[in-house]
Amino acid sequence: MNAFFxxxxxxxxxxxxxxxxxxxxxxxxxxxxxxxxxxxxxRPLFLESWEHYLDWKVEDIAPHLGFTRGPGEAWDWTxxxxxx
Numbered sequence: 001m002n003a004f005f006x007x008x009x010x011x012x013x014x015x016x017x018x019x020x021x022x023x024x025x026x027x028x029x030x031x032x033x034x035x036x037x038x039x040x041x042x043r044p045l046f047l048e049s050w051e052h053y054l055d056w057k058v059e060d061i062a063p064h065l066g067f068t069r070g071p072g073e074a075w076d077w078t079x080x081x082x083x084x
Contacts, residue, residue, distance in 0.1 A: 020082045026075060037067035 016027050038045075042065065053061050062069050 016082060023078045023082045026078050030070065030075065033070060040067045042066050 013027075016023055045065070048065065056064075059069075
């Protein structure tokens with residue numbers, strides 16, 4: 001790897017790629033899901049009036065904004081696996 005390539009990748013991705021190979025497919029799947037959630041938003045999330053959602057449950061907010069939540073506990077194993 002050259003120096004430019006190493007500087008262009010954030011530290012978390014470098015650590016995951018180089019040291020925790022078992023986690024990488026799930027990490028990429030999570031990134032893909034996050035990008036999909038972003039693209040599904042009706043408008044940028046930072047433009048939403050968050051005060052409107054203070055009384056709402058999280059399970060109700062996500063569908064209202066137009067995206068689905070992640071798999072939750074199905075990815076819990078990655079935390080332990082990436083801790084070394």
